Amino acid sequence: MQVSSAVRDPLVTGGKTVKDVSHDISRHVESKPNRAWWMAFAISSVFFVFGFYCICVLLWNGVGVWGLNKTVGWAWDITNFVWWVGIGHAGTLISAILLLFRQRWRMSINRAAEAMTIFAVICAATFPLMHMGRLWLGFYWTLPFPNAFGSLWPNFNSPLLWDVFAISTYFTVSLVFWYIGLIPDFAVIRDRAVVQGHPIRANIYNALSFGWQGGAKTWMRYESVALILAGLSTPLVLSVHTIVSMDFATSVVPGWHTTIFPPYFVAGAIFSGFAMVLTLLLITRVVFKLEDYITIYHIELMNIIIIVTGSIVGVAYITELFISWYSGVEYEGYAFYNRVTGPYAWSYWSMMTCNVISPQLFWVKKIRTSIVATFVLSIIVNIGMWFERFVIIVTSIHRDYIPSSWTMFHPTMYDIGEYLFTFGLFFCAFLLFAKYFPVINMAEVKSIVKVGSEKITDDKAHH
């Protein structure tokens, strides 16, 4: 029984009952997908198939089909990688850190956010794989396995190796955390399937729920596992992007070699992750009519996080500029001068506009509670965050120490194609998730619905 507070508005509106929760969320799993879903899935599939073709060409011919060159060894590949990893931050942050902080508003959004995390990390992982010259060897040579190469180990000095560990750990923990959360909800769908007379569905969801019976002890263990995993995930949220940032921070390239990177990258990751969560949930809540679960209050809170992280990122940008001047290092100074005024200045100023200026609009309550404005700004933020990674990677290396080697980078169809592939993959996966999995954590949401005794009585009357 939930006690309603005089000072806090209910997190779920519309006077939903426990049964309403089950019904509202499970019915999308049970019914046939609607037209909008099919349209979205078709478009995503087109991206996926086209992108897959581009990957085949890449693997058949070599990394040369991209626009990289002798000076710019990474461009869209690692930009996209960092971008997706960044997006993959919000889910775990919401479910782990907010769980530890007892932020109950997270309950209606954490499932989708975690799913997004997992898909985003999968998308991110494609890039380090594809960018390798010899994927067929590289995918396992980076792992420290006992071997017959004279027992040759990977190079533990290399940040790329740290990446391998960081990303795989993060992915594993996120996946387990997400799945464990899904188990009671699968059981709900199973139970409803039994009632509705769908034996196949019942069997499938029974298997997915590991035969969940919902005993008190089971619930107790479930809660403990969730807490433990939340505890495990929390440092990971901070470590993953810290380590990704070390790919750059530990190098000697001016514009990369920056101690500010770890916190700056983590803030940027949360920033972009929340923006992506917003983009997805704003669509989902309309399509699946979940306005009562994902309320304006949720949106506002997430927008506030975007203001905070966006401002942190903005401070980081300005700090970088200041330090590049203040340090007196010629190359550092030039790297940032070139970012701001050089041939890629347009991307720098796109980044500044999208990441620093646009989130400040959320100071206005009307904007941060406007669904349309939030939707538009959430997309702008992610465009900005893509440019941030592009700016860091490409504008630093395209003009570094030796001027004779300065070049420009021009993307090819295959650079674009592989980026589209990850969009196709991401949205196909998310749409399948939205169709077959409960998009809101029913078990948790049920703990925060306001339950009036009358309604319960009504409900009981029906049974």
Place this chain on the structure above:
Amino acid sequence: MEESKKVYWQGLEQLANSAEFVKNANREFPEAPEQTEDPGHSRRDFLKMMGFGVSAVALAACEAPVRKAIPYVNKPLDVDPSIANYYASTYTNGGDYASIVVKTREGRPIKIDGNSLSGVTKGGTSAQVEASVLSLYDNSRLKGPVASKKKITWEDLDKEIISRLSQVESEGGQIRIVSNSILSPSTNKAIAKFKAKYPSTQVVQYDQSSAYGILKANQESIGAAIVPSYDFSKADVIVGLACDFIGSWISPIEFTKQYGLTREVSANKRNMSRHYQFETILSITGANADYRSQIKPSEEGAVAVQLYNLIAAKAGKAALSGGVEKQYLAEAANDLWAARGKALVVAGSNDKAIQIVVNGINDMLGSYGTTILPASPVNYRQGDDAAMAQLLADAEAGVVDALIFFNCNPVYDHPQGERLAEIVKKSKLSIATAYKEEETGDLCQYLAPDHHFLEAWNDAEPKRGSFSLGQPTITPIYKSRPAQESFLVWGGEANADYFEFVKANWKEWFYKDTTKTFQEFWDRCLYDGVYEAPVVAAAAPAVTTFAGDVNAAASAISAIAGGGIELVIYESGNIGNGSQANNPLLQELPDPITKAVWDHYVTISPKDAKDIDFSESITKLYAITVNGKTIKLPGLVQPGQTPGTIGIPLGYGRKKAGKVANGIGENVYPFVATVNGSLSYSVANVKFEKTGDTYQIAQTQTHNTYMGRQTVIQEVSLEDFKAPGWEHPYQPKVTTWADPEHKVPPGTVKIWKGHKYPNHHWGMAIDLNTCTGCGGCVVACNVENNVALVGRQEVINRREMHWLRIDRYYSSSAAPDDRKGLETAADNPEVVFQPMLCQHCNNAPCETVCPVAATTHSTEGLNQMVYNRCIGTRYCANNCPYKVRRFNWFKYHDNDQFAKVNPAMNTEIGKMVLNPDVTVRSRGVMEKCSFCVQRIQQGKLTAKKERRHVQDGEVNTACAAACSTGAIVFGDLNDPNSKISQLLQITPADEKNPEKVDKIAHNPRAYQVLEEVGVKPNIWYLTKVRNRETTKA
């Protein structure tokens, strides 16, 4: 516990322990089960067979490709598998010459080095020479004799040609042999024998870059139509008047070597030559000059007259009429006069009048006998423009019936090629002997292909008294025959053998010392590759007295009219005159100045190209019209080019050269005019218009200035350098936490423990002062290390694979803090060349970031690339401050996409040039300079077999070996007596632990590029010294 004595038995049989029981005790069943059915197919057999079947299928699926390898039944003498043999030989290509040493492996020539025993080229080579080994394996070579485009046997060919020559002769027709300058005395003798049989024969020589003006001028000035030897090494002051003596003029290998000697400075020799250059295009020679002044081609004569007058005023001689004031002319005259007897003025012009005036200047300066040696005339550039013009006239008049083209291609590379083509088509008999068909052979009735020079015996006399032998280094690949043998056969010696002929000639000419047998003498000559004939007094001409009519020359000069846009036609630093255009090593060698590859272009001064934004090499096509003939070429904005002039390199526009060169650019030989009987490589009043078409030129370097980064390029004026106690102009220092008051050199701050090099510590020194930027080292590196060639589009994609590149920087006139302004080169910039290769850092940033440890450090200071382990993340390349790592973006070998541009890895015949000691890299791996680790290993193994330490000089990198001026020095830094340790004045930083990596170079000019990054390279550069007054600072 007490041991139990009890015995348990399993049955009565065991208790009885009968013999039968013992026999069967270990068998599970007393009797073998009876095999009732088909004994061949038990369950076990089935499993065995299935297992075998599956394995066999699996093995068949991964079957290795069949490679044909035929083992020696009897091992040939001298051929040991994996052991290289070296043969001294001679490179001749038209009038170009180099004495060389050819490295062969298993009977295949794979690398050419200079022959240091030669008194002429003194071990120097050039990009052209280094690349020529690949021309041997050119797929477009003629595979045998051809008559009217059909294959024929040599016997039939000889029969037909002899009968037709006799017919021509008997009908009163005339025979002409057309050739480039012939250096070989035996060839001349063979041709003389041919002439003896066919008396109407005349030999007509021409050269792509004619020096006929010099021949004529010397005829008038010193009474001998010769090209003298020049000795730049004796010159303290050099004035070049549109003369590219480092790149293309007369004998660039020799001159580069001599010039390099005058540019060397050290703590003990704080002096160097001063070089003034007056020129239109920015040539590689001009780029090396201390003072460079821009002139128009029509002003060359006037500048010569002005210089004459300035010096005549000092010498008390009469002034000439004419002359024009130019920047630095007065200074040049003062310096020349002050350095009388140690001065040299050279002019590239082919105009007799200009050369006479220059001879007059040299005469006043006392250059004859010191820097100009008429007593030792050279045999290059003997081409006679007038004779060639006469030939064309005669042929058109119907006097000449038979034309024999001896290893030359005038239809392409003579200005009157089109006229000649018509003549050849109508000629009664036409024969070409070149080893490739090419434009001229295409029109000839008979092709009697000569060997490639690496397959043939030959000799050469590059200059009077210096002889050189060429010996074959491979069995002829195709059914070719020495052209000289053809001449002998056609001249009536049916069984002629050119080898025996050369040998007999040498016996007759040079075998004087009868204390040795002729065979001993011959073997010695073959071993050395060269023979210096004792000076015969009678051979030297009378002491030169200048008798030229400078006044007549001056008035001839005053008649030279300029005006409008003036065009200069020149030889570029890669393709040269175009004779080796089908060699992709040269097509992909960046031109030393423009850094363009695989492309033809017209150079325009920045002032004249204000309307095009030449970023990323994107430009417009320009239409150039000369004598009614229009060609279109992309404009290349060239700092240093005189405003109002344009320059077009020769050597492009090949139509029948082969797959590599065909269709690149336009042929500009037809633009070469004939003025006063000699060829003129400049044209005034050219119609020059921009078209709307956009074009992207392939350039390996698109940013031209060094942005004032003193840690990349350090230079100093000679005046400053001479000042006592001179130190680096720039020494980066960092503040440390421990002692903020005193800054320290960045190398002293460390986070690594540091390597130890107890045995060798390989290092390199590169002298920016003697590096002329020629690019010979780049080609040598490509050949030695099987570096892939990638073609035009991949260069535009900025993916050339060169392990060693020459960075060419222009100075900027912007203020040091004007970052935007520094991006633009000055209109007449100072130029500096910087060879850039893997610096083999001791704290290598590439090594720490590789996730799989594919790039590691050796115990001898090498940064090693392990191709097999590389997975291609490219992190190392990103983290390389010097940007010297190269990634295999595609599979460059056995890939149709690159078959045209990279025949060395894509054609059966081309693959013969590959160095078997160096892996051909696969797709997806990183590569970079290895300090020629295969050579180091070879040297160490040889030393080990002989139980000694590697001696200094025994191991050398390909680039250092190829450098004509010795700008690159490689060696062991642990050896205090090695050349490099002496040059850099190396001492260990920690005297007690000399095996530690840290070494200090006490040579004041030594610096390391990007020292403050703290990567501790094993390469030091020596500061560029310009012999200038310290005015700009």
